[in-house]
Amino acid sequence: MSKRAADAVDEHAAALKAGERPVADAPPDEAGEFEDEFEDEFESEDEILEAGVDGRPDAEREAEEQQDAMDVDKQTFIPGRTKLAPGETLSPDPSTYDMLHTLSAPWPCLSFDIVRDNLGDNRKTYPATVYAVAGTQAEGGRDKDNELMVLKLSGLSRMERENETDSESDSDDDESGDPILEHKSIPLNSTTNRIRAHQTPPSSGDYSKPPQTITASMLENSQVLIHDVTAHLASFDTPGAVLPPSASKPLSTLRMHKSEGYALDWSPLQPLGKLLTGDNDGLIYVTTRTEGGGWVTDSRPFVGHTSSVEELQWSPNERNVFASASSDGSVKVWDVRSKSRKPAVDVKISNTDINVMSWSKQTFHLLATGADDGQWGVWDLRHWKPNAASPGSQLRPSPVASFDFHKEPITSIEWHPSDDSVVAVGSADNTLTLWDLAVELDDEESREAGMADVPPQLLFVHYMESVKELHWQAQMPGTIMATGSNGFGIFKTISV
Template sequence: MSKRAVEEDYETSRKNGPSANHSSEDAVDADMGEFEDAWDDEVESEEEEYMEADGADEEEHGQEDIIPEEQQEVWLPGGEIKENENLVVDQSAYEMLHNIQVRWPFLSIDVIPDEFGEERRSWPHRMYLVGGSQAEKTKDNEITVMKLSQLYKTQHDDDDSDASDDSDIEEDPLLEFRSLPVEGSCNRVCAAKPSTNESLIASFHETGKVHIWNVAPQLRSMEQVGMLIPPGANDPVYTVNNHSTEGYALDWSPFESMLLSGDNKGEIYLTKRDASGHWVTDNKPFQGHASSVEDIQWSPTERTVFASCSSDGTFRIWDIRNKNHTPALTVNAHPGVDINVLSWNTKVPYLLATGADDGMWCVWDLRQLKQSTSAATPVASFKWHKAPITSIEWHPNEESVIAVAGADDQVSMWDLSVELDVEEQQVRTSEGMGALPPQLMFVHMGQQHIKELHWHRQIPGVVISTAQSGINVYKSISF
């Protein structure tokens, strides 16, 4: 099943509403504030409070559904859920857990780099996000820039910290947003590294158009009370019209203002600025994939190199200096299976991870790979997820840590450096965890039809994931 097929299932589910028999829907079950009128983006800053996810809404489920602590059991993914049993979130497993209920689901989100500092560890947190909507009517779609603030640490019953005892602390998170109207549902949105007076966003739509936006005015308006957005600032600064079909692959260069976009026809286009500062898209695409380009990413260390993956079961390495626009390396990574996503390790740049339609995700050592039509061998592979992998991303600061999302409504977090000796494995088995991979550190559930996840590069351990049921912002105690 290709990424497009996954989106079609997602669209059907969105229109019909969440499945009534979805086993994990109570894991993050709280009434959240919705976005206000999206067209009020040129007036004074709008703020909206939303509740912290609590796992069991007493008003909706009633007191009879609250299970006494002595009757609660730890449930392992894949385990049986008996009649009259519900999954509830274990708040003690999170340092932070918040839920954003949006008006239209976001198939894609990204974290906008900010100037609030690196390695932020003090509470509360704040961040910028951007999402692209999947509205029922094409004219109702929008690119939404969000500011989340007052993201406090989750308060546990046994928390005796100073913060939990201070009744004067405002613990309700705040959401501010600005919306940019756009024609067509958004398949992918991607934020560039900010530069002076610019904060660039790219979005790929079902219309086949790729828009580039400068959202610096929107960001400034959320920082300066009463500041109005200038006329025309909600319009794209450039549009790529070269694609003859829609696509899902999009990535900004980490080094300069260069954008790659790949479509369902298997074509990849490069957009960059010319000597005069104007945006220009190459007329000749990069070609080589036999089917749709599902994901794309620039090398974290080589300015001219990028990787792409496809529903043809391969991932390919390219160099934009090749005037023939053909791949330098083709790896038959998942023969006969769509590769939906890939991620390049920023700390160990010869490691690349891929996620496929059969639920398998693999890690590849690029130093060991050669041009071949036969199946390649990964250095690690895992078959934990029971449905297509929809997102994968290495931790920005921990070289062995990776997060993976699947259409089975799980976000799994792994530490590949973990190895158990025989005695440790025997202990795990005796505790009923023998079937769990020792590298599996944490599983986040409660969202329906998870589509994309990202680590926040400036707030260690924080993950943002988007799904049909909304956006979750969380930090596990494991990271």
Template sequence: MVRSIKNPKKAKRKNKKGDESSSSSSIPSMPTKVWQPGVDKLGEEEELECDPTAYNSLHAFHIGWPCLSFDVVRDSLGLLRTDFPHTVYFVAGTQAEKPDWNSIGIFKVSNVSGKQRELVPSKTTAGDSDMDTDNSDSDEDSDDEEEGGSATPVLQLRKVAHRGCINRIRAMTQNPHICASWSDAGYVQIWDFSTHLNALAESETEVPRGGSSVFNQAPLFNFKGHKDEGYAIDWSPRVAGRLVTGDCKNCIHLWEPTSGATWNVDATPFTGHTASVEDLQWSSTEDHVFASCSVDGHIAIWDARLGKSPAIYFKAHNADVNVISWNRLASVMLASGSDDGTFSIRDLRLLSPKSQEEDKSLVAHFQYHKHPITSIEWSPHEASTLAVSSSDNQLT
């Protein structure tokens, strides 16, 4: 983000009579400065402006109502796609003004263009610098053509009616067309979006402005056993169809898939937290082990084979723990984000089942963000890289 003067009229202009170089429409240029969140303060006449050159690819779409949650739907186009243009499928749930106005969107964005940058700039000699300067304009033009920079991305969308706002939505890892949604009405539903995904895969027609028609579709399964609404939900990466869901009444329910596209949900919840369960994450190496975080400031590690109480329960932050992420490449690492803007990384091998013992698992603790952490996720390709988003409007 860069800073600019909000109202250029405040900058007084002086035009000398007879000065042909001056113009009444000219605006004095103001220096561009990088804005540092939490460090810099905006002046009364300043506002933030996005600098597109900071991004390899940046495109915006208007889809109607805001969405609190989305999830990328795995496709069959390949795992390591580095060359533009790109195609991505994802699902998102709306937060509409009235319950009946909500829907789940199944999206396809194709022809996503951008610029391919070198991670480490190549070194040039002094003689090459003049040549580079002379050819800079032509290089910039060719970059757009080579990387599809002048092309327009295509958004395709199909909507499925959903009563109530969608707090969280997740696509199953093994069968991405199967999605689970948490409603603010207090129930969890399982959906089969294969028809919509197939239709999007075969179509290249862009969605006209104003959206698309809404399909009325019955869910595969509907669970109303939670005592309150919730946000925590996660599919097992190891056992297809296995699911855990957590609510604002401190309860966690385990779902087991059965034949006939249905589920058995254990009516007896896992209990141990003293406040709302905010997020859940399955282990990437153990079929029956998962982690949870809560408004009570604690993280719990559960083993479904050992009963309904946590195997390990420890204080993770001094405020609400909003989100957690279990590293899929380094399975001993767990990251967590808090309401106080901090996020931490822990080595699960150093956790003790005895709560009274000193917690030695903390590997790193970051205090960069100034507002609540809203999402945290490890990279699926680099074990030491993670992304963190915050209410301070930053993604780091």
């Protein structure tokens, strides 16, 4: 066993045993939102959104709560596997986080995306800043209240440590003070099922200017709206900036889908913009931005799935190749140059819906998928060969790794942007888990660690109600942002 493996298991066992424990849930306040026990607030120029920053609870109270939980259940408490009693929720163990913040939005968001900024790569100092876009899900049929939110989160501080000296705190450029959430709004007339951002050179061709940031929003009404949010992002750093009404108008409204959909992806290898969209009828369309700035959708869809298309991913290294995952239990690989519009490779990998998929940007032959039965796996695309003897038949290869730790549907999955062995997984069991596929232990070592029921590759478990989607912040190593039923969370663990 490697030193990394041993360290990961020791940290992992300690985190699970001494980490998250059930505690009584706080009652909702008069506004209908749960109070943040740490009582932090964010203020925006446009509106005030409530938010909170998790901190260390009183040590004596924490010890008492943990002892009460252990008196009820002498075994290790595993979030997502051990059922909470009515009225209980989980409190985070601050010692396992380097950063942890939560915030609430006007409405829940099913989807969001992190926007790359010009603040530099490999950022490790605090306070931190993150830019993002998100689409809302207004409740009670209030479609006209939906919006595309452009967000700037700044002043994101490092977790305070007990027994930390002032010099240690100063060395991390940490500053005390409340985080700030700034919010720009673009009205939408329907719930956003999926949103993705793409950065492209300015239409003027002047590369000295910052890149243009565009978004594609796949709506519940089956339309796909493309917006330019460059001005909204720039306005955060321009005091007194006022955006004209025209800034909120879409660049294009795509109406080729006859049913709603959730699958959406921009090509990373097409700078101007090449968009994949898939719907509940199993149809996949390709829309391309022209040199003149217009948008053209190929009228012939890619067909082959017998049920809804749940996820689409462009190849990270082949500009004409993409993969699709469907509720028919299959993953298909396509070539946009194909005149037949049929898949080049057709693989049946599950008897349940394949909800999510992620193509590794470091090791191009690895693909991760998550299913409705809670299983997720990693596949080696080099083993997915077309069946020449029987064109169109489905292959049934074996995964290179497979896990059934989660017992509820997998709702999000994403490879670490720079470490091809680390994967983040979100599940409907109210947990977000981090995995290191490089860790290997035999059964005897797992039993000695006291974690026989937990895969040794499991590094960390983060509790978050109804996790819908997660993304790594690629410019801040180890940082993850996620959206759930109670808003957004952004955190960085000490284990990744």
